[in-house]
Amino acid sequence: MSRIGKQPVNIPEKVNVNVEQNKVTVQGPKGEITKEFNPSFNVSIKDDAVVVERPSDSKDDRSQHGLIRSLIEGMVEGVTEGFSKKLKLVGVGYSAKVQSKDLILEVGYSHPIKIEAPEGIDFNVEKDIITVSGYDKQLVGDVAANIRETRKPEPYKGKGVRYVGEHIRRKVGKTG
Secondary structure (H helix, E strand, O other): OOHHHHOOEEOOOOOEEEEEOOEEEEEOOOOEEEEEOOOOOEEEEOOOEEEEEOOOOOHHHHHHHHHHHHHHHHHHHHHHOOEEEEEEEEOOOOEEEEEOOEEEEEOOOOOOEEEOOOOOEEEEEEOOEEEEEEOOHHHHHHHHHHHHHHOOOOOOOOOEEEEOOOOOOOOOOOOO
């Protein structure tokens, strides 16, 4: 039995949740998220909480039960508090700035790299720390991963774009 799937997702006062068949819409102060789930699962609202019930005890249904509940909880948390990821620029001459809503990176290439902000994503730059924030957890993670892809941290000098708190395994250079 899924321990996570059995727990109801509490709905805060400022949040409005609408369930139509297999489509769940969560509206809050930060924005609105809509996701479709497996139609065989029963998603309903009982006593100011969202409850997910699975159709059977098969392995697939048990694995999706907790997933659907966690995704709905993430949607509720996103529209109330939001999510953020922090990236750090490591390297001489590496810099970032926000221009209108886009992020401009200078990370050692001959040209600056422009990353456009999707709807619902905000960039903030303080010295060498880039903060990606928004209300959709998946979108925040995808945009942060795309920024990191522009210049992955290399193992010899550690230069590149990395997540704050990420540890890069360092290699020893040439001996001679």
